[in-house]
Structures are given as C-alpha cells and as structure tokens.
Amino acid sequence: MAIGASRGQSMRRFASRKSTTAFLLCLPLILLVGCFVVYPAFYAIYLSMLNKKMTAFVGLGNFAFLLKRHTFQLVIFQSCLFAITAVVLKAFFGFILAHLMHNIPGTTQKIWRGLLLVPWVIPLALSTLTWWWMFDPSYSAFNWVLNQFGLDNVPWLGVGWIARLCTITVNVWFGTPFFMIMYLAALKSVPEQLYEAASIDGANARQKLFFVTLPMMRNIISITVLFSLIVTFADFDIVRILTSGGPQDQTHVFATYAFQIGIQSGDIPLGAADSLFMFPILAFAAFFVLRGVTQRTKEIAA
Amino acid sequence: MSATTAEGRKFRKTSLHSQRLWALWGSYAALAVFVVIFLVPPFYTVITSLKSSAEISAQSGSPWMVNHPTLENFWYLITYPNFQTYYLNSAMITVVTVAVSMTISVMAAFSLSRMGFWGSQTLSTGVFLTYLVPPSLLFIPLFQIVGWMGLINNIWCLALLYPTLAVPFCTWIMIGYFSSIPKELDEAALIDGASYVQILLKIFIPVAMPGIIAATIFAFTVAWGAFLYPLAYLYTSNQMVLTVGIISDLIRGDVFQWGKIMAACLLASLPPIVIYAFLMDYYVAGLTAGATKG
Numbered sequence: 001m002a003i004g005a006s007r008g009q010s011m012r013r014f015a016s017r018k019s020t021t022a023f024l025l026c027l028p029l030i031l032l033v034g035c036f037v038v039y040p041a042f043y044a045i046y047l048s049m050l051n052k053k054m055t056a057f058v059g060l061g062n063f064a065f066l067l068k069r070h071t072f073q074l075v076i077f078q079s080c081l082f083a084i085t086a087v088v089l090k091a092f093f094g095f096i097l098a099h100l101m102h103n104i105p106g107t108t109q110k111i112w113r114g115l116l117l118v119p120w121v122i123p124l125a126l127s128t129l130t131w132w133w134m135f136d137p138s139y140s141a142f143n144w145v146l147n148q149f150g151l152d153n154v155p156w157l158g159v160g161w162i163a164r165l166c167t168i169t170v171n172v173w174f175g176t177p178f179f180m181i182m183y184l185a186a187l188k189s190v191p192e193q194l195y196e197a198a199s200i201d202g203a204n205a206r207q208k209l210f211f212v213t214l215p216m217m218r219n220i221i222s223i224t225v226l227f228s229l230i231v232t233f234a235d236f237d238i239v240r241i242l243t244s245g246g247p248q249d250q251t252h253v254f255a256t257y258a259f260q261i262g263i264q265s266g267d268i269p270l271g272a273a274d275s276l277f278m279f280p281i282l283a284f285a286a287f288f289v290l291r292g293v294t295q296r297t298k299e300i301a302a
Numbered sequence: 303m304s305a306t307t308a309e310g311r312k313f314r315k316t317s318l319h320s321q322r323l324w325a326l327w328g329s330y331a332a333l334a335v336f337v338v339i340f341l342v343p344p345f346y347t348v349i350t351s352l353k354s355s356a357e358i359s360a361q362s363g364s365p366w367m368v369n370h371p372t373l374e375n376f377w378y379l380i381t382y383p384n385f386q387t388y389y390l391n392s393a394m395i396t397v398v399t400v401a402v403s404m405t406i407s408v409m410a411a412f413s414l415s416r417m418g419f420w421g422s423q424t425l426s427t428g429v430f431l432t433y434l435v436p437p438s439l440l441f442i443p444l445f446q447i448v449g450w451m452g453l454i455n456n457i458w459c460l461a462l463l464y465p466t467l468a469v470p471f472c473t474w475i476m477i478g479y480f481s482s483i484p485k486e487l488d489e490a491a492l493i494d495g496a497s498y499v500q501i502l503l504k505i506f507i508p509v510a511m512p513g514i515i516a517a518t519i520f521a522f523t524v525a526w527g528a529f530l531y532p533l534a535y536l537y538t539s540n541q542m543v544l545t546v547g548i549i550s551d552l553i554r555g556d557v558f559q560w561g562k563i564m565a566a567c568l569l570a571s572l573p574p575i576v577i578y579a580f581l582m583d584y585y586v587a588g589l590t591a592g593a594t595k596g
Binding site (some may be wrong): 018019020021022023025026028029030032036037039040041043044093096097100101103104110112113114115116117118119121122123124125126127129130131133134136139141144145173176177181182185190209227230231233235236237240241253254255258262263264268272275276278279282285286289290293300 | 310325326329330332333335337339340341342344346347358361364365405406407409410412413414417418419420422425427428429430431432434435437438439440441442443444445446447461462465466469470473487489498523526527529530533534544545546548549553558560563564567570571574575578579582583588589590
C-alpha cells in the first residue's frame with residue numbers, strides 16, 4: 001500500500017516534471033509569438049482607433065475615412081484583382097507544369113525542376129528590380145522586341161491597366177514554380193493502380209484527369225491556392241518596387257498603401273487601419289487552409 | 303484469323319508506343335518553352351551586369367546582347383565600402399536569424415510532438431496560424447514597438463523580427479518530422495536512462511536531419527530576401543541590408559546605374575542560388591511535407 005502510494009506520487013511528480021520541461025522548451029516560442037505577433041495584432045486594433053497625432057480616440061473614424069476615400073476604393077479593387085488573377089494564373093500554369101514534369105522520366109526531371117525553380121529561388125525584391133529594368137520607359141528591352149516586329153512602344157508602367165497587368169505578370173512568374181512543386185508532389189502521391197483501373201474501365205485521358213487526378217489532388221490544390229491567396233493578397237515587394245503604387249495610385253495594394261500613409265506620411269493610425277482591412281480575407285483563407293491541412297493529416301493517418 | 307489478331311496487336315503496340323513518345327517529346331518541348339520564358343529576367347540581369355554604363359546609355363543595337371563585356375560593375379561593387387557593409391549586414395542578420403529560429407523551433411517542436419502539456423494541441427494550431435500571418439499585416443504596430451525599444455535604424459531589430467517570420471513554419475515542419483520518428487526509439491532510450499535533452503540531441507536531431515536542413519533553408523530564405531521590414535525600419539546606409547541597400551544606394555534621384563544594379567542583384571542572389579543548387583531536394587521535401595503532414 002505504502003509502496004503503491006509512493007510510486008503513484010513519484011509517477012505524478014515525473015509527469016508534472018515532464019510537462020514543466022515541455023512547457024519550458026516551448027517558452028521561447030511563446031514569448032516570441034506573444035511579443036511580436038499577438039501583442040502587435042491587438043495593438044494594431046488599438047492604434048487604428050486613434051487620431052493622427054495619437055492623442056485622441058476616434059473609434060472607427062479611420063476606417064470610415066478610408067472607405068470614403070477614392071484612392072482606398074482603388075486599393076481594394078486592385079488588391080482583389082491582383083490576388084485573384086495572379087493566384088488563378090499561378091494555379092493554372094503550375095498545374096500544367098506539374099503534369100508536363102510528371103510525363104518525363106525521373107532522371108531528367110531534376111534538371112528541369114532546377115531550371116523551372118529559378119524564379120522562385122532569387123529573392124523577390126531583387127528579381128523585381130530586373131523586371132523594372134525590362135519595363136523601363138526609355139530603354140525597355142520589351143519595347144525593343146516589339147519594335148523589331150514593327151509594333152509601337154508600350155508605356156509598361158505608365159498607364160494604369162498595363163501597370164496592373166505588369167505587377168500580376170511578375171507575381172505569376174515568381175509564384176508558378178511553387179505551385180508546380182506542390183502539385184508535382186501531389187501527382188506523385190496518386191496511386192498508379194487507380195489509373196490502371198480507370199484504363200481497364202475504358203477511361204480516356206480527360207476522364208482520368210477529371211475523375212482520378214483532380215479528386216485525389218483536391219485537398220492539396222485547395223491548401224496551395226488558399227495559402228498563395230494569403231501571400232499574394234499581402235504582397236508588398238512587387239508593387240512597391242515596380243510602381244510604388246502609381247500611376248495615380250492605380251496599382252496600390254493594401255500593403256503598399258499602408259506603407260505610404262503609415263510610414264512615409266507618418267499617419268500611423270491610418271496605416272494600421274489600412275492593414276487591418278486585410279484581416280477578414282486573411283482569416284477566411286487561414287480558416288480553410290487549417291481545415292484542409294487537418295483533413296489531409298487525417299487522410300494520411302487513415 | 304490468328305494472323306489478323308497478331309497483326310492487330312502489333313499495330314496497337316506500336317501506336318501506343320509512338321503515342322507515348324509523342325507525349326514525351328511534347329512535354330519536353332512545352333517545358334522548354336516555359337524554361338525560356340522563366341529564365342528571361344535572370345538572363346537579362348546577367349547581360350546588363352556585363353555592360354558598361356556607356357554601352358547601356360548608347361542604346362545601339364539589341365539590349366539583349368553584350369558588345370563589349372566587362373567586369374567593371376562587379377569590380378566596382380566588390381571594392382565599394384557601402385556594398386561590402388550591406389553584404390556583411392545581410393550575412394550577419396541571416397546567420398543570427400537562422401541560429402535563433404532553429405534553436406527555438408527545434409526545442410518547441412520536440413516538446414509539442416513528444417512531450418506535450420496542457421494546451422500544447424492549441425499551441426500547435428496557433429503556431430500554424432502564425433505562419434499564415436504576413437509581415438505586411440503587422441509592420442505598422444511593430445514600427446511603434448521597435449521605436450519603444452530604441453531600435454529604429456538599428457540592424458538588430460531585424461534579428462528580433464525575422465524569427466517571427468521563420469519560426470512558425472520551421473516549428474511546423476519539425477513537428478511533422480519529429481512525429482514520424484517511431485515512439486519505440488525514444489522509449490528505448492528513456493528506459494536506458496537517457497534524459498529528454500539527450501534524446502533530443504542524440505536521437506531526434508540526427509534522425510530528423512533532412513527536416514532540419516529544410517527548416518534551415520526556409521529561415522535562410524526569409525532572412526536573406528525580406529524587404530518590407532528593412533525598408534520600413536532602417537534608413538542609413540551603415541545599417542542597411544542588401545535588399546534595400548541596392549535600391550537606396552545605386553538609384554540616386556533619376557540616375558539609375560542599371561549595370562551596377564544588375565551586378566549587385568546577381569551578387570546578392572548568389573548565396574540562395576548556391577544553397578538551392580545543392581540542397582533543393584531537402585527543401586522541396588520539407589515544403590511539400592509541411593502542407594500535407596501535421
């Protein structure tokens with residue numbers, strides 16, 4: 001009896017010691033995330049409700065002010081256009097590339113993959129500089145090519161809609177390789193037997209794609225698309241370097257606009273309010289990413 | 303009758319074979335087109351970096367060719383003290399970020415995947431959600447916080463902030479790798495009297511080395527390429543890192559020294575390119591596992 005009790009006690013102490021160690025090992029992570037992610041998030045909400053000098057509380061005044069501003073309406077439009085168009089194109093090209101890569105034998109795949117991943121390997125802030133140089137109004141390398149075919153110069157970054165397309169192009173160029181490797185991994189995980197079974201049942205290539213490949217990849221596709229939606233929606237580098245939001249604020253996205261009004265013009269509360277407009281969309285996407293990942297984990301475990 | 307079936311079979315076989323061959327060559331051709339399109343900007347970077355300022359502004363002939371290749375841009379940058387400072391700053395911050403992030407995330411991942419405590423499940427989910435927080439969401443409140451700490455225009459503020467971008471994903475993939483290690487392994491070690499620290503150092507880290515490499519590359523990528531934080535918090539050239547230093551230093555007003563800018567981009571992209579060239583497999587494995595495992 002006494003032995004049993006003492007054993008129970010020491011077991012309990014062991015358990016408590018184990019969980020204490022476990023907690024201490026997590027403590028740096030908790031502190032880091034607490035100080036530089038969770039706290040700033042709440043602080044951002046507080047900040048966004050102050051006036052420019054941060055002396056008075058204005059409630060939702062900053063949000064209302066932004067929504068009424070024409071520039072900000074453009075920002076909402078451009079952010080959505082930029083993110084949705086870029087993600088759809090990246091998903092589409094990534095899907096094609098993954099299939100092409102899947103067709104070729106494994107030995108040469110690595111070389112092709114290496115070449116195709118180059119846009120994604122170069123830091124985005126640096127490769128965007130090259131794009132800027134290629135779009136340069138007076139020395140544009142693209143315009144030279146157009147001139148060779150007898151076409152007129154295009155003011156790449158000087159006209160709203162063309163500049164918007166340019167920012168989307170750079171983002172698609174940068175992000176497609178990521179989709180390719182995610183889809184390629186998913187394609188490889190589809191069991192070969194399923195295709196064989198489909199062939200025996202007389203399925204053609206299109207039917208195999210729609211009834212075998214896509215359902216098997218559905219989860220990865222949704223995770224990748226939603227994840228990319230978050231990253232693209234919050235993108236800063238491309239627009240900041242290529243256009244700084246111009247011409248006439250037509251290419252501003254939330255991040256670059258927040259930078260302009262919050263850091264450059266010094267209206268920190270207004271900038272914080274601008275950033276917070278991203279939150280609903282990010283939270284929406286994050287919720288479904290998390291659901292997709294937990295589902296996927298269960299599928300793998302099962 | 304038997305002859306016709308044999309013929310038919312033979313015909314079918316060759317047509318299948320040729321079909322496959324067509325698909326193969328078609329794939330190669332399509333991939334080649336994509337590769338050419340994807341490599342246009344890097345190619346143009348290299349071409350421009352080899353041109354002198356005079357050749358760039360002369361605008362004679364094709365901008366896609368070099369007539370008088372020269373290394374003067376590279377030489378200028380290598381001997382340019384500001385550029386050396388940016389490079390050193392970038393390297394220093396990256397090394398510190400990687401070391402700090404990996405220490406924090408390996409410890410946390412070990413604890414979350416094996417030991418557990420009250421609320422550890424919630425914490426794992428929280429870590430994943432933190433990974434989904436983009437830097438552009440919080441840079442304005444962080445500007446205030448960095449200001450309180452007196453770290454505005456101090457490069458060390460990056461060493462504090464970059465880990466917040468790297469640690470969540472590193473922890474997440476390390477949890478995945480650690481969870482895949484059989485429980486029998488650490489149980490056996492526990493019975494032999496090993497402490498948790500010993501289990502972590504002698505079993506988990508060596509066995510999960512591919513995951514550690516993947517997480518390290520991720521932290522490196524984040525720290526080397528980040529643009530928003532240094533742009534917002536640093537403004538003098540002695541504190542700048544490469545991504546912002548190149549822009550603020552080589553673009554003066556309306557004067558764009560494109561040859562030098564492109565050479566600087568090339569030099570600044572070298573470390574990531576070299577690392578990816580050797581360790582791409584680990585990174586891709588870690589990245590694809592990160593989204594599918596939990």
